[in-house]
Amino acid sequence: MEPETPNLICDIARQAGQAIMEIYQGRIDVEFKDDKSPLTAADKASHDLIVSGLRKHFPDMPVLSEEGRDIPYEQRRGWTRFWLVDPLDGTKEFIKRNGEFTVNIALIDGGTPVMGVVYVPAQDRMYLGVAGEGAFRNEGDGPFEAIGVRSPDPSAGLTVVMSRSHPSPELDEFLEKIHVAEALAVGSSLKLCAVAEGKADLYPRLGPTMEWDTAAGQAVVQAAGGKVLRMDGTPLEYNKEELLNPYFVVTGDAGRGTGDEIQDSD
Incomplete structure (x- = not known):
């Protein structure tokens, strides 16, 4: 992984979040997929922005997104490294306008997530995890700070x-x-x-x-x-x-x- 990759992915996630918030602040029209799960214009806008950004910066790496899920296993079974994307995780929360929805972008290598970005548009909060380097969180324009799990009693x-x-x-x-x-x-x-x-x-x-x-x-x-x-x-x-x-x-x-x-x- 190139050193600049996490920053690029954070930037793409933030741009997708901005597109989501433009729709969030207006009227939300809801469609339903075949599995009865909701779909909004925000899902589509975020998907388009993320996929175009990933293909621009990583043209040789496949992308699997919730809104582009119909890639046959025969095609993707040979993928060793690829991007796995949920353009708008928590569509029900988006529709309820409670702010608890995210943009998710992960790099999968050998079946394991080795880098992940979770961006919370309504709170302008970013989570970043990179295997071997640690996990981090930032708020707005603030610096990334290290985070870690706790030991329970x-x-x-x-x-x-x-x-x-x-x-x-x-x-x-x-x-x-x-x-x-x-x-x-x-x-x-x-x-x-x-x-x-x-x-x-x-x-x-x-x-x-x-x-x-x-x-x-x-x-x-x-x-x-x-x-x-x-x-x-x-x-x-x-x-x-x-x-x-x-x-x-x-x-x-x-x-x-x-x-x-x-x-x-x-």
Whole structure:
């Protein structure tokens, strides 16, 4: 990875966020995809801007985006490095105008996110994770500051972050097995960022997500010292034939009270 790559991706994400906010501040017209999920002009505008920016700066690297998902596995199975994009993660939060939506851009290498940018347009906040270099956050025009996961005290209970829009019976059952001191409802990939920056200890996702929903956030979590694990304890992987993720758990410090519950929850 070239040294300037993270800055380029942050710039592209910020430009996409600006395009989203122009629409956010006006009338929001909603369409629905075949799977009944919502789609807005902001999704489309962000997708177009990100894809054109990536192709300009990285013309030889493939791009897989939620709004351009129909690339056959026969074509992408040979990809070793590619960009994985969610132009507007949290469309439901966007429609509700609660500000909890993000722009997600991740670099996948060998099935693993090695760099990720999560930009929060409504708050002008950027999260960046680079494997081997660390995780960082900035606000507005301020400098990037290092972030990291925290070590929980299981005896005091865990702070658990969960989806604002996608509760599930499986999640309720999972939470019954652990000592929850505080539960935070958050939208989009901000849930992963909450673990990465030490605001939460655990994010169990026992409901459907797609690869583009999690890749950038996973890169930030891993760079911050955390883990994103499937229920069998193995890391979440990318560019599968089926782009639907299995259930997973994001842990801040899997060795200190947040990881033992994963394999016990089957």
